Amino acid sequence: MSSHRIGTREEWLTAAAELLSCEKELTRLGDELARQRRELPWVQVEKEYVLQTADGARTLSELFDGRTQLVVYHFMFGPHYEGGCPACSSTADSFNGVLAHLKACDVTMICVSRAPIDKLLDYRERMGWSFNWVSSNESDFNFDYGVSAGEGMTHDASAPLLESNEIALLTLLNEQPAVRDTLPLVTSQNANATGTSVDGYFSEGHGVSTFALEGDAVYHCYSSYARGTEALMGYYAILDRAPKGRDEGDQPMSWVRRHDEYDNE
């Protein structure tokens, strides 16, 4: 017999209907946030970024591929990584299938990482994905959008910038070494899986940035990091509706592997 509270159909209906009104409220609050995102001022991108693609060098505006909106997923794959971040890979598993629908809505979605283009394309082939994956290896793009740390860092450190939680953590690790002992299991796991150290792994961050193209001008519209990308990790949305929820105790994401690395026991 289950240790969970058991109820009759009527008891469940009463509780579910009550929950439903809260769910509707949350959905509407989500709609309101989406509206507020669209109201953010757009910031013209003055710098000319040149990124490497499978088809050669492209400017940021060329990456719109004929559409007016560009959505960039900042995929953690640094120059020294041996493979892409497993968490970003599981996110990519969620979005690789929906790109045709985004295109139909005038949105081009790409991934950008700092590893050289050949490394990205090899890994993309291994994973069986089809999205356009672009390297910012020789560009400031990743530094300017707060998703890479390193010697090439160009943004003014005194200027407040939204940055990914990984890059913020890297700074914290250097300032307060004790934090190192409190890192969740997934950190060392993903560092191992990418063939880097914890510091090496945190030299890259994940996030999403969006851009609009009008005339010849590219505008930066929105960026989000950390749990801000959680809605894009389809399995979390669905696990939030499973009987046991995310069911990961105090070790978030530690169960996630690359899709070709699970043991098929």
Place this chain on the structure above:
Amino acid sequence: MTNHKVGTHDEWLAARLPLLDAEKAHSRRGDELTKGRQELPWVPIDKEYRFDTDEGPASLSDLFRGHSQLLAYHFMLGPEYQAGCPACSAIADGFNGFVVHLANHDVSLCAVSLAPLAKLQTYKQRMGWSFPWASSQDSDFNYDFHASITEEQQQSGAVDYNFRTTDWRPDPNADDGPNASPVGTDLGTYSRQMPGMSSFALEDGVVYHTYSTYARGLDALWGAYQWLDRAPLGRNESDFWWRRHDEYEAIEKENDVQSPDRNA
């Protein structure tokens, strides 16, 4: 130059930070609701449901495929449909990519539809999907979980869907000719299948129903919408815009062919 409000990076950041706080509050409220879902009472299932699957006839507990949790996606593909519902197909395009992660986290995700298995298999092959898909053709499953209604129920004008009673008769003024719906049936037949997702737990051989969601409750599972909610122009929709993923190209070509005629 754009008509949209343009600002400096500092102005953007000043607007972005309060929005970030609101986004965080939204995430945390979402966590609370997840907790609320897990606190719903579990209802033991005392009925025998039979399904047809790729592996043969199956019971509801067989659909767990060795896991302790089952998520049944109520995919709209009725016996009369010529193809699956395009909106359900767009949702499936998302979960098809991550079922492997769920299967390695003690969760079986299985689509369930009322059409015969052969029809599901044909459509699944066309779409290039690999998730398990069961037919509930010979069972009350779809009816009991409010994912299908009979013609009689529809005509009664009082249908239970999404936890309320709704008149589910098609709009008599709508274009009700054959092939008027996206699945090659009349609208009345199309709307006798409804989208949703139901969750089940298996403990000591007993299956429990834990949760169901319908209508916009599926928004969070619709990957493209989550991205669009972050895109510069948002969902930017006035009508149904989505198609099956293999149909967009044909539509683009058709538009290319049509536009010179329109200009002529």
